[in-house]
């Protein structure tokens with residue numbers, strides 16, 4: 345039997361759960377946030393969010409959405425030393441030795457560490473009067489009513505206890521337990537339909553280390569190369585630090601000793617990371633994280649969606665980390681949830697999944713199509729995708745000479761515009777002209793700073 349509790353339960357108090365809880369507290373009389381980790385107010389990495397030790401870029405669209413959810417967040421973070429960077433004039437985007445042309449864009453990204461960002465957002469959410477947090481508590485399953493076709497609560501294990509768990513009833517259970525979410529098996533156990541899952545097995549391995557940064561160096565650098573698929577991100581962070589993340593696909597891992605790690609940086613398609621870290625003071629040992637596959641659970645395609653349960657954030661889609669889209673997708677989903685709630689509670693899951701799919705489609709296509717072309721990543725690409733990837737190579741070539749093309753491309757990368765915007769006639773003409781010129785000049789037109797060092 346469905347009990348009307350005016351209570352929403354949010355599973356997982358990471359960024360996704362926190363942003364969703366903030367929205368739900370406007371509609372439900374009581375919101376309970378349940379988190380397996382014991383939460384500490386200090387901005388330190390924690391067990392349940394292992395990716396928090398690695399570089400996280402907050403894209404311009406994500407920053408805007410978070411600012412809409414938490415007014416003044418950008419200024420609060422900047423006051424704590426977080427670099428605020430213009431995405432075109434203060435980030436070097438380098439692919440195959442070509443750097444996108446610089447010019448102020450007005451689009452702002454933040455160089456906050458993942459733990460600091462989460463801790464500031466958590467402080468705001470925990471101050472909401474009708475919200476309480478149960479940390480150190482694990483959800484072990486869902487309560488359901490087949491007769492009412494609804495999820496009606498969760499089973500909760502407090503402080504490491506065993507057994508079936510106590511029952512906690514709610515009108516809505518929002519599952520933000522991340523990419524390893526067990527929501528699908530929980531729904532299956534109750535006899536509810538479950539979504540199909542699409543995966544891209546990228547076999548990504550990240551190796552990350554912190555270095556001291558000269559405070560005058562605010563630039564952020566990303567280096568990639570589809571032909572030689574290793575990535576490097578060197579992001580200016582609070583505390584006058586660089587966070588350097590080196591990544592390879594198909595299990596290609598950066599060594600964790602000092603010499604091996606530095607030598608791996610030297611193999612990127614541009615030496616910019618190596619040139620800094622060979623002399624910089626390390627502030628931590630390198631740490632590693634494996635990310636086997638990106639996954640998209642197709643809740644929006646379910647022929648029948650039970651009431652009372654919503655998957656959210658990475659529990660719906662875990663994007664390839666190198667494109668930096670996960671936090672932005674979660675923040676945009678919070679705004680979509682707000683809009684859905686403003687239209688009432690009827691068929692909320694179905695309406696939310698449709699809105700979330702509209703948000704996810706673009707970043708998923710950018711990342712899945714980009715990763716799908718990497719050597720050794722399984723899966724076939726359609727002729728349209730191959731054509732678009734070829735066009736994007738030309739966009740990058742042209743964008744290395746033409747700031748207008750660079751600006752148009754970075755609006756797509758930062759999820760401000762869809763990829764189709766790059767096909768507008770005015771942009772397409774500039775792309776054609778610029779890529780012809782770049783090809784004509786060949787590698788000699790590339791930034792002289794950029795010398796690939798393959799060891």
Ligand SMILES: Cc1cc2nc3c(=O)[nH]c(=O)nc-3n(C[C@H](O)[C@H](O)[C@H](O)COP(=O)(O)OP(=O)(O)OC[C@H]3O[C@@H](n4cnc5c(N)ncnc54)[C@H](O)[C@@H]3O)c2cc1C
Pocket residue numbers: 355356357358359360361378379380381391392393395398399400401402403406481482483484520521522523550633635656657658659665666667668669670671672674
């Ligand atoms: C290596 C890596 C790099 C990334 N880089 C970027 C980037 O540069 N930019 C970007 O925007 N995004 C990035 N992301 C994605 C980003 O980290 C996530 O999108 C973001 O954390 C939001 O995820 P989430 O809240 O949905 O889930 P998560 O952050 O995974 O959090 C899940 C939470 O649920 C809790 N939990 C799990 N199970 C239970 C349970 N049974 N009961 C109670 N609590 C539970 C966990 O402890 C955790 O707190 C990256 C991801 C990875 C893996």
